[in-house]
Amino acid sequence: MLFGGLLAPTLELKLGLGGTSYAEFISSMHLPMQLSDVDPIVASFSGGAVGVISALMVVEINNVKQQEHKRCKYCLGTGYLACARCSSSGSLVLVEPVSSLSSGNQHLSPPKTERCSNCSGSGKVMCPTCLCTGMAMASEHDPRIDPFD
Structure with a gap:
């Protein structure tokens, strides 16, 4: 690390040993000459930081993909499903059937709601497939599931 980071760039750039200068390299690659003003050591550390950040992002993307495969397919990892009885509104609309009204002169009463x-x-409501864990398969090793209940 010491050789590659300090000694080799010094020998190459200051003494001209080991190859062309940094400015000649930039020129031969047809890159903007402003890049030759950047110190190669600083550039190598910056490039290393970008490489590390990129590697960490790849690891995180792989973790997210693995977690997606472990999610419950029904509740999508939330642990809950929409209530089918009230259509996820939380309240029921109670209406009196029209056939129970007597003669045709009575007006219909407004609908009543209840929780x-x-x-x-x-x-x-709780997802019965994953038992509110959000995982694809709840197992006996899950601490939220007590087998001795």
């Missing part, structure tokens, strides 16, 4: 007893008004 959904299935989801207790939250609009969502």
Whole structure:
């Protein structure tokens, strides 16, 4: 690291040993000459930092892809499903059937609402597939599932 970071660039640039100068290299690659003003050591550290950040981003993308495969397919990892009884609204609309009204002169009463007893008004219910864990397969090793209940 010491040779590649300090000694080799010094020998190449200051003494001209080991190859062309940095400015000649930039010129031969048909790059802008402003790049020759940048110190190669600083550029190598900057390039190394970009490389490390890129590697960490690749690792994180792979982790996200692995976690997507572990998600429950029904609730998409949330652990909850929309309540089917109230259509995820949390309340039920109670209407009186038209056939129960007597003669045709009575007006229909406005519908009444009450809190959904299935989801207790939250609009969502526990996912029975993953047992609210959000994972594709709940196992006996999950600490939220006590096998001795």
